[in-house]
Amino acid sequence: YKKKYSGLYCVGCEEYYKENDLIDGLCPEHKVAPELIEEENYFFKLSNYQEKIKELIEKDEVKIIPQSRKNEILSFVNSGLQDFCISRTSERAKGWGIDVPGDETQKMWVWFDALSNYINALGYGSDDESKFLEFWLTVDGQKMSKSLSNVINPYDLVEKYGCDAVRYFLLREIPALGDGDFTFEKLEKRYNSDLAGGIGNLLSRTLTMINKKNIIFNRI
Ligand SMILES: [Zn+2]
Incomplete structure (x- = not known):
C-alpha cells in the first residue's frame, strides 16, 4: 500500500x-x-503476518538453528513487526x-x-529444504563498505601473512553460526601467540629434542 x-x-x-x-x-x-x-x-x-510468522517459527515449520538465533528472532517478532x-x-x-x-x-x-x-x-x-541465515564479517566492529573504505582484500592478506595463517585465523576467530570480526591486530595476535608462540615453539622444541636424542623415525 x-x-x-x-x-x-x-x-x-x-x-x-x-x-x-x-x-x-x-x-x-x-x-x-x-x-x-x-x-x-x-x-x-509485514504487521499482517506477525502471528503467522511467530507460529511457523515456534512450531519449527520454519526451523531456525541454533536455538539462540531462534530465540532472538522470536523476541524480535514479539517486539512487534512494523x-x-x-x-x-x-x-x-x-x-x-x-x-x-x-x-x-x-x-x-x-x-x-x-x-x-x-x-x-x-x-x-x-517445505523440506533448508536455508541458511547469513552472517556478517565485520572489520573492527563495522560492516565492510566501499563508502567507509574499510574493505579488506583477502588476497592482500594471503600475500602478507601466507595462506595457512589466514586460514587459521578465519577458522579460529570467525564463528560458523554468528557474526565475526576482523582486525589486523587480532590476526597478528593469533599469528604471534598461536602460530609462532604455540605451534611454532612446540615444533621447534620437538625438532631440537629429536636431534639431541638422535631419534630415527622409520617410515611405516
Ligand atoms: Zn548510513
Whole structure:
C-alpha cells in the first residue's frame, strides 16, 4: 500500500533510521547526520503476518538453528513487526533502479530487491529444504563498505601473512553460526601467540629434542 512517510534517511545506507537507532544523531555505520525526508512510498504490510510468522517459527515449520538465533528472532517478532517501506521516489533514486510495476514515479527499494533477488533467482523451494541465515564479517566492529573504505582484500592478506595463517585465523576467530570480526591486530595476535608462540615453539622444541636424542623415525 502507498502512504506518505517521513523519516531520517542515510544516503550511504539507502535506509531510514529511527531516532533511537542513531548514535549522537549520526548514522551508526557512516557517522553522518541523516536527512529528514518526506515522500510517498509503497509499504509492505509485514504487521499482517506477525502471528503467522511467530507460529511457523515456534512450531519449527520454519526451523531456525541454533536455538539462540531462534530465540532472538522470536523476541524480535514479539517486539512487534512494523510495516516497512519498499520503494523510493524515482526522483530521489535519480531514475536508477527497477520500476515499481504500474507506477513509474517509484523505484523498488534497493535492499528489498537485493534480498528478494535470492529467492526470485533460486525459486521458492519446497517445505523440506533448508536455508541458511547469513552472517556478517565485520572489520573492527563495522560492516565492510566501499563508502567507509574499510574493505579488506583477502588476497592482500594471503600475500602478507601466507595462506595457512589466514586460514587459521578465519577458522579460529570467525564463528560458523554468528557474526565475526576482523582486525589486523587480532590476526597478528593469533599469528604471534598461536602460530609462532604455540605451534611454532612446540615444533621447534620437538625438532631440537629429536636431534639431541638422535631419534630415527622409520617410515611405516
Ligand atoms: Zn548510513
